[in-house]
Amino acid sequence: MTALSLRGIEKSFSGNAILKGVSLDAGPGEFIALVGPSGCGKSTLLRILAGLESADAGEIMLGDRDLSSVPAADRNIAMVFQSYALYPHLTAAQNIAVPLVMRRLTGAQRLPLVGPLMPGQRKAITEIKRDVREMAVSLKIDHLLDRKPGQMSGGQRQRVALGRAMVRRPAVFLMDEPLSNLDANLRVHARGEIVELHRRAGVPTLYVTHDQAEALSMADRVAVMIGGSLLQLASPQVIYDDPAHVEVARFIGQPRINLFQSVVGADGRITLGDVSLGLSRETVSAGAPVTIGIRPEFVRVHRSGQQGLPARIERLEFLGSEIIAYCRLDAIGEPVVAKLSPAEGAGLAAAMPVRLDFDADRLFVFAEDGHRLRPELMGAAAPLETAHG
Numbered sequence: 001m002t003a004l005s006l007r008g009i010e011k012s013f014s015g016n017a018i019l020k021g022v023s024l025d026a027g028p029g030e031f032i033a034l035v036g037p038s039g040c041g042k043s044t045l046l047r048i049l050a051g052l053e054s055a056d057a058g059e060i061m062l063g064d065r066d067l068s069s070v071p072a073a074d075r076n077i078a079m080v081f082q083s084y085a086l087y088p089h090l091t092a093a094q095n096i097a098v099p100l101v102m103r104r105l106t107g108a109q110r111l112p113l114v115g116p117l118m119p120g121q122r123k124a125i126t127e128i129k130r131d132v133r134e135m136a137v138s139l140k141i142d143h144l145l146d147r148k149p150g151q152m153s154g155g156q157r158q159r160v161a162l163g164r165a166m167v168r169r170p171a172v173f174l175m176d177e178p179l180s181n182l183d184a185n186l187r188v189h190a191r192g193e194i195v196e197l198h199r200r201a202g203v204p205t206l207y208v209t210h211d212q213a214e215a216l217s218m219a220d221r222v223a224v225m226i227g228g229s230l231l232q233l234a235s236p237q238v239i240y241d242d243p244a245h246v247e248v249a250r251f252i253g254q255p256r257i258n259l260f261q262s263v264v265g266a267d268g269r270i271t272l273g274d275v276s277l278g279l280s281r282e283t284v285s286a287g288a289p290v291t292i293g294i295r296p297e298f299v300r301v302h303r304s305g306q307q308g309l310p311a312r313i314e315r316l317e318f319l320g321s322e323i324i325a326y327c328r329l330d331a332i333g334e335p336v337v338a339k340l341s342p343a344e345g346a347g348l349a350a351a352m353p354v355r356l357d358f359d360a361d362r363l364f365v366f367a368e369d370g371h372r373l374r375p376e377l378m379g380a381a382a383p384l385e386t387a388h389g
């Protein structure tokens with residue numbers, strides 16, 4: 001079931017195409033992380049969804065309601081920004097109450113002197129106070145309700161901003177890098193809290209971040225956007241293990257995936273060290289440029305033997321539970337990063353000559369246009385061979 005649906009959203013600013021036909025469906029209660037490098041159009045897409053910006057083309061559906069021409073205030077979509085945008089002169093309670101006051105009180109009811117004389121005003125205010133308190137209790141900020149933003153920490157302000165967005169029970173939740181102003185420890189803690197809040201609210205959520213670890217750890221599905229195009233929308237595991245495009249593979253994963261430029265041989269095969277892959281001739285022809293990718297955890301570092309490509313360790317990074325070895329291949333001078341367990345890394349040192357070899361079934365091959373050449377597209381007779389010795 002689709003709760004929120006974007007179809008072919010396009011947007012240009014002064015002739016520059018920023019969004020190039022973005023389509024995306026979110027299920028009810030689904031948490032989607034929209035991730036991509038800075039400037040790829042994430043905020044623009046969110047602003048279009050919220051109605052703060054208009055799209056040049058495309059359609060936004062909330063359930064069976066077309067939102068394209070509905071003004072921002074009537075969309076029932078809540079948005080939390082990176083800068084919390086709290087009113088500095090209002091207390092936390094008053095900040096959280098703003099959306100309720102705007103919806104539940106008429107203009108006259110809001111007037112300081114006349115308001116209390118209007119029928120229903122007192123009851124509405126009592127209900128607003130009750131809802132604000134409930135929201136504050138669920139966010140564990142009820143003790144801060146009388147403070148102004150200047151008297152709160154970054155984390156507390158961020159929760160007030162979340163409270164203000166959630167208090168009116170929106171149909172969709174949009175968050176634009178809401179954690180990027182918090183320090184690293186707080187940020188990891190806040191990830192869990194936002195996921196938990198989302199679970200309780202149960203509404204489709206689009207969460208924008210440029211931090212791939214945040215996206216992978218929080219979301220039901222991750223949408224990877226590069227240069228205004230959605231390159232893949234899938235579960236975190238599929239995004240990582242089965243990237244559809246070279247730019248997805250490059251953006252997701254820390255340390256970054258190793259990528260090598262190569263060319264399909266006259267025999268229709270691609271070789272990397274001891275590994276030789278057969279590709280179907282319908283997919284790529286001899287001489288076609290391809291990119292081969294291998295994640296650092298699937299690079300093996302040998303101190304002796306004849307297996308693999310000769311290389312040299314340039315630098316080792318000890319991270320406690322793992323060791324990152326920055327190496328360089330002797331023959332082509334390409335850097336290769338290997339992620340090793342402490343046991344695998346024991347005895348390695350900078351400047352040491354080593355041999356690198358790769359898990360054949362973990363290699364990705366990408367065509368020149370960046371799209372993944374899928375295993376089923378590889379030659380049936382010789383799908384994948386490791387030619388040792």
Ligand SMILES: Nc1ncnc2c1ncn2[C@@H]1O[C@H](COP(=O)(O)OP(=O)(O)O)[C@@H](O)[C@H]1O
Nearest residue numbers: 013014018036037038039040041042043044045
């Ligand atoms: N109102 C605007 N006028 C002109 N250019 C804009 C405007 N808003 C965004 N842009 C440009 O659109 C591109 C994408 O911006 P944005 O959506 O903020 O990216 P992101 O949130 O992914 O970092 C950037 O190059 C930015 O400069």
Ligand SMILES: [Mg+2]
Nearest residue numbers: 042043044176
């Ligand atoms: Mg942005």
